[in-house]
Amino acid sequence: xxxxxxALVAQRQVSVGxxxxxxxxxxxxxxxxxxxxxxxxxxxxxxxxxxxxPPTNHEDHR
Amino acid sequence: MSRSPxxxxxxxxxxxxxxxxxxxxxxxxxxxxxxxxxxxxxxxxATWAEVVQxxxxxxxxxxxxxxxxxxxxxxxxxxxxxxxxxxxYLGWVLHCLHGLLGPVPRIAVVxxxxxxxxxxxxxxVKVTLWHSIVLVLVFEFEQVGILPDTSPAAGPGHLRWHLLxxxxxxxxxxxxxxxxxxxxxxxxxxxxxLRRFGLDxxxxxxxxxxxxxxxxxxxxxxxxxxxxxxxVHEDGAxxxxxxxxxxxxxxQPDGVREVRWSGxxxxxxxxxxxxxxxxPVLRSADDDPVLADVLPGAGRVVLVRANVPGSSTVVLVLExxxxxxxxxxxxxxQRLVTTAExxxxxxxxxxxxxxxxxxxxxxxxxDGLTGVGNRRALDQALAAAVDDAxxxxxxxxxxxxxxxxxxxLNDTHGHEAGDDALRAVGxxxxxELPVGAFSARYGGEEFCVVLPDGVDGTVTAEALCRxxxxxxxxGPLTVSVGVSSLPGDGVSARELLHAADTALYDAxxxxxxxVVVARHREEPDLRVTT
Numbered sequence: 001x002x003x004x005x006x007a008l009v010a011q012r013q014v015s016v017g018x019x020x021x022x023x024x025x026x027x028x029x030x031x032x033x034x035x036x037x038x039x040x041x042x043x044x045x046x047x048x049x050x051x052x053x054p055p056t057n058h059e060d061h062r
Numbered sequence: 063m064s065r066s067p068x069x070x071x072x073x074x075x076x077x078x079x080x081x082x083x084x085x086x087x088x089x090x091x092x093x094x095x096x097x098x099x100x101x102x103x104x105x106x107x108a109t110w111a112e113v114v115q116x117x118x119x120x121x122x123x124x125x126x127x128x129x130x131x132x133x134x135x136x137x138x139x140x141x142x143x144x145x146x147x148x149x150x151y152l153g154w155v156l157h158c159l160h161g162l163l164g165p166v167p168r169i170a171v172v173x174x175x176x177x178x179x180x181x182x183x184x185x186x187v188k189v190t191l192w193h194s195i196v197l198v199l200v201f202e203f204e205q206v207g208i209l210p211d212t213s214p215a216a217g218p219g220h221l222r223w224h225l226l227x228x229x230x231x232x233x234x235x236x237x238x239x240x241x242x243x244x245x246x247x248x249x250x251x252x253x254x255x256l257r258r259f260g261l262d263x264x265x266x267x268x269x270x271x272x273x274x275x276x277x278x279x280x281x282x283x284x285x286x287x288x289x290x291x292x293x294v295h296e297d298g299a300x301x302x303x304x305x306x307x308x309x310x311x312x313x314q315p316d317g318v319r320e321v322r323w324s325g326x327x328x329x330x331x332x333x334x335x336x337x338x339x340x341x342p343v344l345r346s347a348d349d350d351p352v353l354a355d356v357l358p359g360a361g362r363v364v365l366v367r368a369n370v371p372g373s374s375t376v377v378l379v380l381e382x383x384x385x386x387x388x389x390x391x392x393x394x395x396q397r398l399v400t401t402a403e404x405x406x407x408x409x410x411x412x413x414x415x416x417x418x419x420x421x422x423x424x425x426x427x428x429d430g431l432t433g434v435g436n437r438r439a440l441d442q443a444l445a446a447a448v449d450d451a452x453x454x455x456x457x458x459x460x461x462x463x464x465x466x467x468x469x470x471l472n473d474t475h476g477h478e479a480g481d482d483a484l485r486a487v488g489x490x491x492x493x494e495l496p497v498g499a500f501s502a503r504y505g506g507e508e509f510c511v512v513l514p515d516g517v518d519g520t521v522t523a524e525a526l527c528r529x530x531x532x533x534x535x536x537g538p539l540t541v542s543v544g545v546s547s548l549p550g551d552g553v554s555a556r557e558l559l560h561a562a563d564t565a566l567y568d569a570x571x572x573x574x575x576x577v578v579v580a581r582h583r584e585e586p587d588l589r590v591t592t
Binding site: 025029037038040042043045047 | 138185188
């Protein structure tokens with residue numbers, strides 16, 4: 001990785017083009033899919049099952 | 063329906079479930095290059111550590127960026143960051159495993175397709191774009207010497223071919239899956255629509271309420287310019303043109319209105335066609351006088367009919383359904399007509415229920431022989447009338463009628479003659495009493511009439527006496543009547559009936575065939591004595 005970084009600095013012409021393309025993508029990438037209904041409108045968690053009522057304690061009614 | 067699908071959040075897979083599946087796929091894809099390194103020695107262009115260490119790091123990032131406890135917005139941003147890291151990782155292992163000629167391009171295809179289907183179509187396209195950028199960079203770096211060239215045999219042609227096939231695949235899958243999903247969403251929407259309609263219709267208590275609900279559904283959900291529901295009762299056919307009475311509920315952009323229509327439905331018109339057709343009728347409304355009254359100026363309409371068992375017919379009329387948001391409406395989507403048919407059938411069964419309840423309620427409150435109210439209906443109506451009159455400070459009269467010598471009539475002419483007499487008096491009470499009056503059979507040969515404020519009880523009773531004398535029944539028929547009034551003779555139903563009964567007894571004692579007005583009870587002495 002260090003070698004790649006050093007080589008990137010050495011090849012300035014390439015790195016400028018690289019940075020422009022990458023920076024442009026990074027700027028817009030979050031906007032590309034954040035409003036998709038599957039991500040933005042779906043419920044956060046699945047709907048829970050409806051619970052049964054707790055059993056009535058007949059002793060209490062006596 | 064055909065409007066842009068209004069996605070209901072509850073109909074979507076939850077965000078957390080979707081993220082769990084995405085994480086699983088990401089971990090599998092991260093592990094695949096490690097497996098390829100182990101299984102394909104010939105493809106190795108880097109050391110074991112250079113592949114495994116980034117894989118572990120990326121897997122940790124993937125797990126961290128799928129943490130569920132973040133708010134939704136933050137979760138989407140963090141997921142985006144994790145996908146960027148995935149892209150860099152795939153670019154790196156591409157370099158480590160023989161470049162474009164190695165196994166990683168295929169792994170990348172699996173990765174972007176899985177994300178397209180599991181996350182979202184837009185996410186799939188975004189990831190494909192990022193992967194393309196990284197791929198071009200790795201290729202470029204190898205070409206200019208920033209990275210050692212691990213696949214000298216792979217040229218720009220290989221790169222272009224890989225990117226082309228990747229994009230064609232992703233776009234095709236995304237488009238096909240989107241089309242399928244849209245159709246499924248529409249069907250689910252239709253199903254939800256009918257379910258909600260069914261639940262709402264269950265709460266309706268009259269046919270007009272059901273009609274209003276159906277008309278609003280036609281306007282709002284089936285996208286008609288206007289929608290009308292006709293509850294059609296046929297009164298018989300003559301000259302091949304049925305005479306009908308129709309209660310029409312029209313839903314138009316500015317609200318709902320009710321129209322009553324009666325007359326003959328001319329043959330060949332849109333409504334006539336609908337009443338005789340088993341399938342929906344799609345045609346112009348121009349030549350139909352009924353629709354011209356109900357939906358003035360309507361152009362093309364869809365008519366859907368459903369019979370109410372043993373009673374009336376429900377006809378749903380939709381003006382240009384589904385066309386409101388279309389640039390060039392040519393026809394009507396079949397799915398929309400099917401939904402209209404199902405909703406109309408559901409409405410018809412609900413109308414049948416409300417009409418049945420009405421008939422049962424009427425039967426329970428009606429005396430079967432005479433057609434006037436029965437004793438239970440009298441008790442309820444008199445109590446309500448007394449309460450209303452007392453609250454409003456109005457008067458009220460109660461008439462008790464008893465047929466004179468009814469037993470003699472039965473003994474002389476038979477019980478059928480007695481029944482005829484009762485029926486005749488019942489018919490008289492049903493047809494000749496003033497508006498607002500209520501009549502009921504009090505028991506045996508006795509009837510009770512409740513007269514509202516403004517109607518003279520004595521005058522009405524005398525008129526009834528005269529009319530009874532002229533009834534066409536076997537033998538002479540007369541009636542004695544006792545009249546009481548609120549508040550003079552009592553302030554409760556029981557007191558008024560008692561006063562009228564006493565007056566009736568007086569009429570009988572005085573020789574029958576007459577009217578006797580109850581003597582007012584003594585007014586309380588309000589004077590203060592010292």
